[in-house]
Amino acid sequence: MKFGKRLKQQIQETFPGWRDKFVSYKDLKKLVRLISAAPPMMNGSLEFGRAEAEFVYSLNNEIEKLNAFFMEQEEDFVIRHKEVKQRIERVAHIWGPNGSNPSEMIHKEEMERIKKDIVDFHGEMVLLMNYSNVNYTGLAKILKKYDKRTGGLLRSPFIQKVLQQPFFTTDLISKLVKECETTIDTVFPAAAEENEGGGGGGEGIQREGDTIKVSGEGIFRNAVAALLTMQELRRGSSTYSHFSLPPLNLSDSDLIQSVQLNSPIPIP
Amino acid sequence: MRTDLQMIRAHMGYVFGASLVAWRQYEEHRTMCFFANFVGNRTCKSAHGSSCIVARVLLIVLTIIFACNPSAAHETQPISIRGTRKQGFVIKSSDLVVLESRLGEKQLTETGVYVCLSASLPVYATPLVETYTERELIMHSISSRPTPLASDGGAAGHMSSSASGYPTEANFSSASAQARRPHNYPFISQSSSVQTMQPVNHPMENIDVFWRTEPLQAFLDFPENISVENGQVESSVGVMASDEHVKRTDWQEWADQLITPDDPLESSWSDVLVDGDVPDHKPMVMEPSIGSSARQTHVHHPMPSGETCLDTTPLPTAPQHKARMRWTPEHHEAFVEAVNKLGGSERATPKCVLKLMNVEGLTIYHVKSHLQKYRTARYKPESSEGRPEKKLAPLEEITSLDLKNRSIGITEALKLQMEVQKQLHEQLEIQRNLQLRIEEQGRYLQMMFEQQKKMDDERLKASSSNPDESPAPLPTKVVQPSLPADDLTASEQDNVKTGSGGTSATTALEEIPQHPDARGSSPQPTKRARVD
Numbered sequence: 001m002k003f004g005k006r007l008k009q010q011i012q013e014t015f016p017g018w019r020d021k022f023v024s025y026k027d028l029k030k031l032v033r034l035i036s037a038a039p040p041m042m043n044g045s046l047e048f049g050r051a052e053a054e055f056v057y058s059l060n061n062e063i064e065k066l067n068a069f070f071m072e073q074e075e076d077f078v079i080r081h082k083e084v085k086q087r088i089e090r091v092a093h094i095w096g097p098n099g100s101n102p103s104e105m106i107h108k109e110e111m112e113r114i115k116k117d118i119v120d121f122h123g124e125m126v127l128l129m130n131y132s133n134v135n136y137t138g139l140a141k142i143l144k145k146y147d148k149r150t151g152g153l154l155r156s157p158f159i160q161k162v163l164q165q166p167f168f169t170t171d172l173i174s175k176l177v178k179e180c181e182t183t184i185d186t187v188f189p190a191a192a193e194e195n196e197g198g199g200g201g202g203e204g205i206q207r208e209g210d211t212i213k214v215s216g217e218g219i220f221r222n223a224v225a226a227l228l229t230m231q232e233l234r235r236g237s238s239t240y241s242h243f244s245l246p247p248l249n250l251s252d253s254d255l256i257q258s259v260q261l262n263s264p265i266p267i268p
Numbered sequence: 269m270r271t272d273l274q275m276i277r278a279h280m281g282y283v284f285g286a287s288l289v290a291w292r293q294y295e296e297h298r299t300m301c302f303f304a305n306f307v308g309n310r311t312c313k314s315a316h317g318s319s320c321i322v323a324r325v326l327l328i329v330l331t332i333i334f335a336c337n338p339s340a341a342h343e344t345q346p347i348s349i350r351g352t353r354k355q356g357f358v359i360k361s362s363d364l365v366v367l368e369s370r371l372g373e374k375q376l377t378e379t380g381v382y383v384c385l386s387a388s389l390p391v392y393a394t395p396l397v398e399t400y401t402e403r404e405l406i407m408h409s410i411s412s413r414p415t416p417l418a419s420d421g422g423a424a425g426h427m428s429s430s431a432s433g434y435p436t437e438a439n440f441s442s443a444s445a446q447a448r449r450p451h452n453y454p455f456i457s458q459s460s461s462v463q464t465m466q467p468v469n470h471p472m473e474n475i476d477v478f479w480r481t482e483p484l485q486a487f488l489d490f491p492e493n494i495s496v497e498n499g500q501v502e503s504s505v506g507v508m509a510s511d512e513h514v515k516r517t518d519w520q521e522w523a524d525q526l527i528t529p530d531d532p533l534e535s536s537w538s539d540v541l542v543d544g545d546v547p548d549h550k551p552m553v554m555e556p557s558i559g560s561s562a563r564q565t566h567v568h569h570p571m572p573s574g575e576t577c578l579d580t581t582p583l584p585t586a587p588q589h590k591a592r593m594r595w596t597p598e599h600h601e602a603f604v605e606a607v608n609k610l611g612g613s614e615r616a617t618p619k620c621v622l623k624l625m626n627v628e629g630l631t632i633y634h635v636k637s638h639l640q641k642y643r644t645a646r647y648k649p650e651s652s653e654g655r656p657e658k659k660l661a662p663l664e665e666i667t668s669l670d671l672k673n674r675s676i677g678i679t680e681a682l683k684l685q686m687e688v689q690k691q692l693h694e695q696l697e698i699q700r701n702l703q704l705r706i707e708e709q710g711r712y713l714q715m716m717f718e719q720q721k722k723m724d725d726e727r728l729k730a731s732s733s734n735p736d737e738s739p740a741p742l743p744t745k746v747v748q749p750s751l752p753a754d755d756l757t758a759s760e761q762d763n764v765k766t767g768s769g770g771t772s773a774t775t776a777l778e779e780i781p782q783h784p785d786a787r788g789s790s791p792q793p794t795k796r797a798r799v800d
Contacts, residue, residue, distance in 0.1 A: 156714065
């Protein structure tokens with residue numbers, strides 16, 4: 001149930017629009033339980049076959065759901081990726097020093113906005129990758145459970161199929177993320193401008209001594225949550241095998257160690 | 269029943285024959301119209317009944333095909349079906365031209381019919397031939413000015429009732445893609461995006477999966493329940509469409525085939541279709557799992573030339589969606605180019621964009637939805653619709669200047685955010701690679717296992733005849749896989765900084781030889797305490 005709980009937590013913390021797009025781990029688990037409860041086929045009972053068929057059908061439906069959502073988001077990102085680049089060009093073109101209507105103030109203002117948007121954009125893409133991974137993990141676990149409970153051999157071929165699915169082939173998104181990072185590097189000047197005590201940081205980010213508190217429900221928070229969840233998930237399990245992932249050891253110097261999540265703002 | 273069939277065939281044969289002649293003079297649409305009129309009148313005067321309607325409707329389509337009016341193809345006028353439905357068919361010479369011109373923009377009408385045709389070259393003959401169903405053709409005909417023919421009133425009524433018969437007969441789950449309207453005009457999602465620009469077209473590829481099979485199936489179902497192999501139809505349809513050169517010969521064959529009686533309709537269709545030349549390039553992969561096991565297809569972009577293929581993921585899900593398209597930056601570039609050529613996102617229409625893009629497998633649905641997203645993204649640069657809600661923390665919280673709780677500036681906050689995001693990205697990449705490799709290893713192990721088992725079996729057989737021989741030692745065979753496994757885990761260790769994890773994995777692998785009789789041939793992980 002550990003994964004189930006973690007998944008639920010993650011779903012709760014994710015964007016509202018995404019909440020119902022995750023794999024229905026709990027329901028699938030119930031199905032597996034039903035199958036194992038049903039008398040085996042040898043006894044000539046139909047229940048087993050039916051339950052099994054339902055399981056496979058549900059799996060396929062889940063995959064379909066994941067694919068659809070993923071590709072939809074991917075399409076959005078492709079569009080926005082281009083738009084961001086164009087926007088930067090446009091701003092430089094109009095308000096930049098060599099532009100048609102040079103205005104340092106507006107230029108700066110626009111660039112600030114772009115900076116914020118681009119970082120958020122980067123975050124969203126990464127979160128989509130996380131979505132992909134979490135769901136894959138869920139499916140892999142369910143299949144493992146199924147094989148264990150029923151002694152079937154569904155896991156291996158099915159997971160091969162899953163590996164090919166669009167929602168798991170995140171190469172494009174990864175590429176976009178990297179390109180985004182390059183763009184960000186060019187947009188953010190090398191010199192760090194400290195802007196003490198003014199203006200709004202994207203979300204409620206406050207420094208308390210050595211810890212950084214993150215509140216709000218935005219992208220940053222989600223990213224942090226995702227990392228932490230990942231770490232948790234990969235801590236040793238009782239069913240550790242060569243199919244399990246090794247534990248996630250983030251080095252002590254990593255930023256994440258000092259980040260503390262406030263409880264999410266409850267949704268009325 | 270039989271006579272009906274023969275009659276239909278006769279009609280079709282007639283129509284085909286005539287159309288072949290007409291086709292050669294397709295540039296003079298006046299002749300077309302004349303011919304159409306003539307044939308129309310002729311068929312009209314023949315026996316009433318559904319066969320008459322079919323023939324009449326066929327001819328309309330053919331005329332549409334052959335009418336050559338490229339300029340009109342750009343007109344995008346919605347085809348309103350509702351109002352004119354009752355008035356039956358339209359076969360008027362001038363109307364045919366208008367009809368053809370009207371078939372620009374696809375329009376989702378209340379009846380749910382969705383037609384997109386732009387006729388200009390004879391290459392359209394092939395895909396449009398596939399539109400031989402009463403339902404679709406009615407939609408075509410209804411679009412232009414309703415000029416009811418005298419005998420049509422009853423015929424239309426009759427037709428609608430007979431049309432209703434088809435959906436029930438068509439026992440494919442693609443039928444679920446059709447919305448059953450009260451008046452039984454099923455939803456047909458189709459888009460034969462044919463381009464006027466390029467001579468070499470592959471219109472079939474652009475046609476939606478369900479559209480492709482559905483009309484053919486429905487037609488073949490009439491009047492008997494002829495079950496055609498999905499696969500055959502599918503592959504042949506694909507084959508047919510992709511080569512322009514065979515169009516002419518196809519027509520000949522069709523005419524021949526259909527005029528010859530006594531062949532079951534099924535085989536004549538199949539033969540005709542299969543006889544099309546096999547295309548050199550990869551046609552749309554249309555596996556025979558459409559229909560009862562209709563599945564979601566999505567378009568993946570393998571080739572740089574802009575061609576796309578339908579990947580058929582064999583999922584037996586209900587086909588509520590059209591084929592899903594996987595947009596790549598290249599696709600999007602082509603899209604933006606097309607939109608810009610057409611004067612911007614506001615002025616561009618899906619149909620024209622589709623034509624300009626000239627991407628195989630792209631349907632007007634895809635373009636439409638993409639255009640919508642594009643427009644939204646442009647006019648809301650700050651927050652496009654797809655973005656999830658973000659709650660911006662109230663300013664008070666952030667600007668509070670506490671000695672202890674120092675609010676951090678924008679840039680710093682952004683940098684922080686980037687840091688975390690980058691790290692998450694990195695870890696996700698690593699995790700994904702690990703997962704891939706784990707599965708790879710698992711497969712490899714399984715293979716070794718099976719090989720070993722095979723060898724064991726063989727040795728057992730040998731040993732039964734030769735009792736002195738002993739089975740090959742197990743560990744040596746199975747230890748081998750642990751070597752590549754070692755390499756893998758070793759490299760992963762560097763990435764993941766998990767010393768314990770790596771060694772655990774290896775020890776787990778090495779334990780396999782001790783459990784050769786694990787369930788089946790799959791190395792099932794047994795529950796064991798964490799090796800540490």
